[in-house]
Amino acid sequence: MQEASYTEPATVDDPTKHCWDVIVVGTGVGGATLGYALARAGRKVLFCEQGGSYLDASSLRGQYGELYFPKSSAPQSRHVQLLQRSGRWHESIRDDSSPAARYSIPFLGVGTGGSSALYGMAMERFFPADFTPGNQHRGAEGSSLPERWPVSYEDMRPYYEEAERLYRVRGTADPCRGSESFAYVAEPPHLNAGAELLFGAFRHKGLRPYRLPLACEYLSGCRGCQGYLCPNPCKNDSARMCLFPALARYGATLLDHCRVLHLEASPNEVTGVVCSWRGQRMVLRSSLVVLAAGALQTPALLLKSRSRLWPLGLANGSDQVGRNLMRHCVDLYAVFTGGRHPQQEQQFKEIAFNDFYDLHGSKLGSVQSFGALPPASVLVEGMIDDLGHGVARAILGQVPIKSVLRWLFGLLAQRSTVLATIMEDLPYSDNRVVLEPNGIGVAFRYRLRDYERKRIDLFRSVMRETIAPFRYLLLKQAEANKMLAHSCGTCRFGEDARSSVLNKYNRAH
Numbered sequence: 097m098q099e100a101s102y103t104e105p106a107t108v109d110d111p112t113k114h115c116w117d118v119i120v121v122g123t124g125v126g127g128a129t130l131g132y133a134l135a136r137a138g139r140k141v142l143f144c145e146q147g148g149s150y151l152d153a154s155s156l157r158g159q160y161g162e163l164y165f166p167k168s169s170a171p172q173s174r175h176v177q178l179l180q181r182s183g184r185w186h187e188s189i190r191d192d193s194s195p196a197a198r199y200s201i202p203f204l205g206v207g208t209g210g211s212s213a214l215y216g217m218a219m220e221r222f223f224p225a226d227f228t229p230g231n232q233h234r235g236a237e238g239s240s241l242p243e244r245w246p247v248s249y250e251d252m253r254p255y256y257e258e259a260e261r262l263y264r265v266r267g268t269a270d271p272c273r274g275s276e277s278f279a280y281v282a283e284p285p286h287l288n289a290g291a292e293l294l295f296g297a298f299r300h301k302g303l304r305p306y307r308l309p310l311a312c313e314y315l316s317g318c319r320g321c322q323g324y325l326c327p328n329p330c331k332n333d334s335a336r337m338c339l340f341p342a343l344a345r346y347g348a349t350l351l352d353h354c355r356v357l358h359l360e361a362s363p364n365e366v367t368g369v370v371c372s373w374r375g376q377r378m379v380l381r382s383s384l385v386v387l388a389a390g391a392l393q394t395p396a397l398l399l400k401s402r403s404r405l406w407p408l409g410l411a412n413g414s415d416q417v418g419r420n421l422m423r424h425c426v427d428l429y430a431v432f433t434g435g436r437h438p439q440q441e442q443q444f445k446e447i448a449f450n451d452f453y454d455l456h457g458s459k460l461g462s463v464q465s466f467g468a469l470p471p472a473s474v475l476v477e478g479m480i481d482d483l484g485h486g487v488a489r490a491i492l493g494q495v496p497i498k499s500v501l502r503w504l505f506g507l508l509a510q511r512s513t514v515l516a517t518i519m520e521d522l523p524y525s526d527n528r529v530v531l532e533p534n535g536i537g538v539a540f541r542y543r544l545r546d547y548e549r550k551r552i553d554l555f556r557s558v559m560r561e562t563i564a565p566f567r568y569l570l571l572k573q574a575e576a577n578k579m580l581a582h583s584c585g586t587c588r589f590g591e592d593a594r595s596s597v598l599n600k601y602n603r604a605h
Contacts, residue, residue, distance in 0.1 A: 108349055111373070116142045116382035119369050121356050121397070124210025125334045127388030129259070132338035135346035142382065143339065144354045144371060146389075147183060147207030150325045150335065155207075156181045157325040162474045168498075170481035171201040183207040183214060183325045189392070190532060190539040191577050197539075198484070202392075202580040203323075208352065209335030210390065211581065216322040216445045216467050217310040217331060219265050221256050223273070223453065224249035232459045236547045239522040240420055246591050246600035260309070263332045267309025272450040283307065284446070285314055290433040290513030291446040291465060294566075298449060301562065308448040308464055311337075320443035322467045359385065359401040361410050391421070391583040395529045396538045398587070398597075411604035416597050417587060418530060420523035421542055424582035425552055425574035428466055429559060430512035432567045443468050452558055460555045461519035463562075469514055472505035482576065508569065515563075517555055519574065521548050523585050542577050549575075 108114065117139040120131040127143070135141040150157060156164055161182030165175055171184070179186035185206045188199040205211035225232055230243030257279040259265075266284045269276065284307050287295060298305045311332035312318065318330050329336065342348040351373050360368035360379070369380040387394045395418035401410035409417050445465040452460040469475065479501075480493055491497065527542045544552075552574045573579050590596030593605035 111142060111349070111351060111380055112378050114140070114142070114381075116140050116380070118142070118384045118386060119144060119380055119382040120386045120388060121369070122146075122210060122388035122390065122393070123208050123335060123339050123350075124205065124388060124390060125212045127386060128209070128334035128338040128342070129262070130386060130388065131348060132342040132346075135342040135348040141342065141346075141348040142380065143342075143348060143350045144356055144369065144380070145208060145350060145352045146355050146393075147180060147205075148352050149208045149350070150183050150213055151208070151340075154181055155183065155325060157327040158319075158321070160324050160471055160474055162477070163471060168473045168477050170477045173201075180206070183209070187538075189580075190537065192530070192539045192541045193543055193577055198578075200481070200578045202578060202583075204390065204392070204581060204583075208339055208350075209333040212333040213325055213331075213335060214323055215333065216320065217312045217333075218445050218448075218464065219260065219263060219309050219311050220448075220462070222249065222252070223450075225454065227252075232454065233522060233547075234457075236522055236545075238524060238545065239547075240525045240595075241522050242590060242595075246589060263311040263337055264313065265309045265311050265332075266314070268307040270306045270448070270450060271304035272453065278309070280309060284310060284312075284444075287446055288444075288513075290431075293433045294431065294513060294515075295447050297566070298447075298562070303449050303451045303562070305447050305449040308445050310445060312444075318443070320445075320467050322443075322445070323470055356389070356397060357400070358397065359410055361401065361403065361406065363405055366410075387587075391586045392529055392538055392540070392580070395586040396531060399529075399531050400535065411597055414594050414597065414605070416525075416595065419525045419528045420585040420588055421527040421529055421540060421583060422521050422523055422585040423542065423577075423580050425461075425519040425521055425544075425548060426579060426582070427517045427552075427556065427559075427574050428469075428571040429515045429517070429563060430469075430508050430569040430571065431515060431563055432511055432569075433513050452555065455554075455558065458551060458554060459520065460551060460558065461517060463559070464516050464518065466514040466516040469505070469509045472502040472509065475505045476501045482578075512569070517559060517574075518582075519548075519551060519555055523588070529586050540580075544575060 118134050118141045120127045121144045123143050123145045131141050131143055161179050161184050164178050171179060173188055176186045183205050185202055185204040188201055191198045205214045227248050228244045229241050233241055260279040264281050266282045267280050268283055269278055295305050313330045315328055315330040321331050343350055354371050354373040356369055356371045358370050359366050366385040398411055398417045399409040408415055445467045448464040450462050476498055529540050532539050587597040589598040599605055
């Protein structure tokens with residue numbers, strides 16, 4: 097599938113004069129893919145996207161948004177316009193996990209494609225065992241993890257295959273999955289030197305690495321574009337593969353820069369989508385409303401939609417909306433594989449292995465190539481911002497020291513191949529998305545339990561043995577609350593309306 101050949105998103109002068117078949121809030125992988133399928137089936141689809149179209153001439157593509165800041169800094173409220181043009185979330189979120197609340201801007205996408213416009217293009221399936229999670233975590237206490245999900249791997253298999261074809265995924269089969277077949281369109285290009293060395297070393301140790309499946313066209317000069325908008329038709333994100341074709345071929349309509357404020361509803365259905373577009377407050381009507389605004393904004397919208405009928409928030413009779421926040425525990429390992437790697441070799445996620453996905457009854461997770469590290473200045477400013485307002489921040493914030501740190505991170509990027517460990521955290525009902533006291537801003541509460549901390553420590557110990565004899569530098573991120581790029585879980589589905597928000601078809605109970 098090729099990118100739709102148009103430059104401006106199709107809109108209507110007055111969307112309130114139409115009764116749409118479907119209104120889709122959000123154009124990430126969930127919203128755009130579903131909206132595309134419905135538009136292709138003949139439904140009259142309206143997409144509401146809070147951000148802009150990255151096809152707009154003012155968008156900033158090909159580099160991290162931070163590199164356009166007037167001076168080096170972690171993202172702050174004064175950078176709103178530059179972050180917007182970079183397809184990035186631009187509003188501060190309050191972390192209420194401790195008495196000293198902190199604000200930060202999470203690394204998430206806002207705009208056409210959502211976070212997929214920024215992603216590293218890895219598209220993996222769940223394992224069959226993930227659909228019966230109660231069997232995987234017998235030692236966990238206090239978790240709200242169900243014994244099983246209301247769908248199985250076999251239920252999902254045909255949709256995985258269709259998605260792999262739709263997003264033109266390239267990869268090789270994971271040996272840990274046995275004889276499982278995939279619908280990858282091709283194999284990716286050859287490995288770079290550092291990844292090839294690690295691939296061989298891992299196989300020598302009895303592990304089973306494979307080529308990570310990426311939704312990428314690998315065009316000449318492709319740079320991976322992880323963390324920023326791709327300037328070429330190379331990254332197969334949800335805007336390029338689903339949203340734009342739905343608009344150009346199947347008559348769908350897009351309202352970009354459209355902020356949905358709340359939903360109006362009867363006891364059984366949504367009756368209106370209240371939004372702000374082009375400076376006007378309006379109410380949109382449709383037969384079906386799809387909330388696909390991500391694990392932070394979707395529950396926030398439901399919580400904002402309180403009424404006499406829904407005093408705790410829309411679809412929240414179970415008081416589960418916003419609860420069970422998960423974010424994944426991710427660490428980075430910069431492995432020194434010898435020599436200086438050309439910059440073009442550091443762009444892609446390339447290899448992965450899942451031998452530690454379930455290690456002797458303890459579920460750890462996946463190991464993947466991380467791809468290119470962010471620019472040194474972005475890493476340094478992020479590290480300093482993580483330190484809060486203490487003495488360490490004051491010391492590291494001095495110009496000479498920051499210059500040395502930038503040099504060290506630049507050297508790290510040139511001389512190492514970076515791996516990421518991705519460990520699933522469990523859902524706990526008090527880890528949740530909430531609203532700020534003003535009822536508008538988004539906040540969250542999240543704390544790791546001992547069960548997660550023990551698995552993080554075990555994963556680090558296993559990786560230390562796995563990477564030997566290579567030297568490496570561990571960049572610890574697993575404990576950092578603000579790492580919300582993989583957030584999920586906040587509108588869980590289930591068979592019991594008392595303990596879940598949605599049924600097996602992702603409709604509100």
